[in-house]
Amino acid sequence: MAKRQLPMVQKLSCRQKNEIGKWTKLAAEKIGLDVCNINITNHSNRATAVSHLPKSGLDEQKIIKITGHASTSSLAPYLEIDTEHHEQIIKKMRLQEKESNTVVSATNELQAKASSNSTYNYNKCTFIFNSDSSK
Structure with a gap:
């Protein structure tokens, strides 16, 4: 049986990942962030998602499935409680x-x-x- 893929999740080529990075920086500029002094990358999106997902009630196992982390221990740096x-x-x-x-x-x-x-x-x-x- 073929793996069912979520409609919003797709594998991206390196070129597409760079596009996402550009969109992220552009969005950060539009909301007034100083992108010259703050390093905004694709990872910024992932880090933000990982830090907010537990607040919505998701457990660590579901978070690693969504984010693609290898283990729950790799989530630790993102899960500091604000x-x-x-x-x-x-x-x-x-x-x-x-x-x-x-x-x-x-x-x-x-x-x-x-x-x-x-x-x-x-x-x-x-x-x-x-x-x-x-x-």
Whole structure:
């Protein structure tokens, strides 16, 4: 069975790669980057993609398939967490901790109620359940 290739992904010749480099530099100039003092290359596109893909939720195995890296260890230089992403992770963890504490509080409250005497009335009959074995 022939390998299925994604429609947007194609093998490029060296000449085409140079064209992509030119387009990248041109785009950088158009947005106001100083291309004389910043080295803008084809690799710039790849590096930017690798650093942003984890933020969108992709795991390392999927990223190496997309980018063509040989292993997940070769992604390490690109995966340094930026300040904004770090803050998002901290907020998410704090929210989960807050939700967890709310559940624990509700559980403790229910357990406290269950450990006290419980009285139930059914058809004029009273049943008292005492959870304390010493009484």
